Amino acid sequence: MDKTIPAKLPLYLHGNWIQSQSNDWLDVTNPATGAVLTRAPYTTADEMEQAVASAAEAFQSWKDTPVPERARLMLRYQQLLKEHQEELATILCEETGKTFDDAKGDVWRGIEVVEQAANIAALMMGETVENVASTIDCYSYLQPIGVCAGITPFNFPAMIPLWMFPMAIACGNTFVLKPSEQDPVTPCKLAELFAEAGAPKGLLQVVHGGREQVDFLLEHPGIKAVSFVGSVPVGRHIYRTGTDNLKRVQAFAGAKNHMVVMPDANKPAAINNIVGSSVGAAGQRCMAISVAVLVGEAQQWIPEIRDAMAGVKPGHWKDPDAGYGPLISAAARERVLGYIKKGKEEGARCLLDGTGASVDGYPNGHWVGPTLFADVTPDMSIYTDEIFGPVLCLVNADTLDDAIRLVNDCPYGNGTSIFTASGAAARKYQHDILVGQVGINVPIPVPLPFFSFTGWRASFYGDQHAYGKQAVRFYTETKTVIARWFDSDIEHAEHPNMTIQLK
Numbered sequence: 001m002d003k004t005i006p007a008k009l010p011l012y013l014h015g016n017w018i019q020s021q022s023n024d025w026l027d028v029t030n031p032a033t034g035a036v037l038t039r040a041p042y043t044t045a046d047e048m049e050q051a052v053a054s055a056a057e058a059f060q061s062w063k064d065t066p067v068p069e070r071a072r073l074m075l076r077y078q079q080l081l082k083e084h085q086e087e088l089a090t091i092l093c094e095e096t097g098k099t100f101d102d103a104k105g106d107v108w109r110g111i112e113v114v115e116q117a118a119n120i121a122a123l124m125m126g127e128t129v130e131n132v133a134s135t136i137d138c139y140s141y142l143q144p145i146g147v148c149a150g151i152t153p154f155n156f157p158a159m160i161p162l163w164m165f166p167m168a169i170a171c172g173n174t175f176v177l178k179p180s181e182q183d184p185v186t187p188c189k190l191a192e193l194f195a196e197a198g199a200p201k202g203l204l205q206v207v208h209g210g211r212e213q214v215d216f217l218l219e220h221p222g223i224k225a226v227s228f229v230g231s232v233p234v235g236r237h238i239y240r241t242g243t244d245n246l247k248r249v250q251a252f253a254g255a256k257n258h259m260v261v262m263p264d265a266n267k268p269a270a271i272n273n274i275v276g277s278s279v280g281a282a283g284q285r286c287m288a289i290s291v292a293v294l295v296g297e298a299q300q301w302i303p304e305i306r307d308a309m310a311g312v313k314p315g316h317w318k319d320p321d322a323g324y325g326p327l328i329s330a331a332a333r334e335r336v337l338g339y340i341k342k343g344k345e346e347g348a349r350c351l352l353d354g355t356g357a358s359v360d361g362y363p364n365g366h367w368v369g370p371t372l373f374a375d376v377t378p379d380m381s382i383y384t385d386e387i388f389g390p391v392l393c394l395v396n397a398d399t400l401d402d403a404i405r406l407v408n409d410c411p412y413g414n415g416t417s418i419f420t421a422s423g424a425a426a427r428k429y430q431h432d433i434l435v436g437q438v439g440i441n442v443p444i445p446v447p448l449p450f451f452s453f454t455g456w457r458a459s460f461y462g463d464q465h466a467y468g469k470q471a472v473r474f475y476t477e478t479k480t481v482i483a484r485w486f487d488s489d490i491e492h493a494e495h496p497n498m499t500i501q502l503k
């Protein structure tokens with residue numbers, strides 16, 4: 001690929017950047033300006049077949065490549081990603097509209113996973129037990145499974161591809177990545193740096209497209225495992241179709257994350273974190289706080305929450321005062337505005353309305369201002385549905401027990417947090433809550449890559465989660481060996497002068 005963004009985005013097949021023969025292309029736009037950055041192909045069936053075939057061919061030698069060599073590739077890749085962090089972040093800003101700090105964070109969280117992948121030898125250790133019966137030992141190895149596929153969402157175009165292919169490849173697999181069609185340039189840059197790090201041909205392929213290309217991967221017998229991150233309806237489709245086709249599937253889906261605010265919480269910290277975690281990145285984070293549950297007297301903080309939120313402005317990523325960027329597309333903006341309208345119709349009290357937001361100099365940006373609803377109840381669609389915009393719902397609860405019941409009744413289980421000064425309240429919350437990632441005075445509790453990303457319930461379909469030890473389990477098969485060596489065979493061994501006292 002060129003240093004600048006090419007007018008037509010190529011495919012990455014068997015170590016080569018190839019122009020697709022597709023007749024069907026889509027525009028990739030800058031969401032702050034509406035300018036077309038590049039065009040991406042809907043990859044043809046022939047090209048999809050080539051992607052799987054080249055990954056299958058590369059698997060034959062990569063699976064037997066010594067583990068330290070695989071780890072060294074990841075070390076070189078990690079170094080290159082660090083050197084190119086700002087360049088990657090700049091591309092990311094152009095195609096997502098994120099602020100520069102957010103974009104650098106997106107890249108950094110991915111780099112941390114690559115660091116973990118460089119530790120693959122320790123992660124892939126099997127187990128041994130000597131003497132499971134007389135003179136018999138039992139031990140296990142983790143072996144790679146073959147060609148894996150990844151389907152990623154628009155909202156973290158660096159971090160989420162990096163959740164997937166480095167761990168899969170470090171485990172000895174090869175990979176086909178189908179990034180979001182809304183921002184596929186950053187993932188191409190990731191692939192380019194992977195090649196520069198010395199990745200052999202065929203380890204990673206990048207194809208572009210949408211449902212048709214995804215279904216191709218889900219149905220192809222050569223693909224052994226599928227990792228998906230995206231919305232709930234698509235996640236369910238991926239999980240059902242992938243498992244119907246007898247593949248291993250992990251599907252990370254949508255969310256509705258609650259922050260419970262106790263009246264004894266550190267008030268400035270709680271308010272600051274409510275605002276940052278709800279409208280930051282325009283609310284387009286799967287771990288964004290979209291509901292704050294105000295317990296008892298914390299309900300009196302509503303005017304201060306409103307004022308703090310009103311102080312955050314959307315803007316272009318080059319503006320240092322921009323609190324967050326635009327929505328990813330005109331359709332995403334329309335959807336969010338639709339929910340703001342519904343919230344008012346359903347009787348929630350709209351304390352801040354971001355509908356008419358504009359940014360000087362960027363009339364075509366998909367802007368939505370910070371939006372705050374109070375008196376939200378669980379029957380309203382602004383409460384039940386994932387809005388994925390800078391919209392925060394405030395719900396009142398009388399007690400911590402009421403708050404826990406509310407959160408546990410919500411079908412999603414990605415992330416939640418509690419702000420409190422009470423260890424006992426925090427301990428009760430962390431134990432009783434049916435959500436996979438819990439923050440205590442931490443608003444967005446995303447685990448570091450030596451743990452795993454552990455969403456629950458409607459936020460995840462599958463068994464083994466992303467990165468950490470669970471990713472190694474997902475991308476490997478366990479082979480268990482039971483071995484016995486006969487003492488009497490020693491006479492036929494190749495070293496006749498080896499002395500051993502036979503029983």
Ligand code: NAD
Pocket residue numbers: 151152153154155156178179180181209210211212214215229230231232234235237252253254255285286386388414453455459
């Ligand atoms: P999306 O579901 O629209 O798209 C995700 C991927 O699926 C894309 O690559 C897209 O091309 C593909 N796709 C879309 N429709 C498809 C279909 N009908 N069949 C097959 N494939 C299809 O999601 P998005 O809008 O790109 O991303 C936002 C969503 O992702 C939000 O719901 C967010 O919560 C979720 N998300 C979840 C996590 C998590 O870890 N749980 C992380 C990030 C984002």
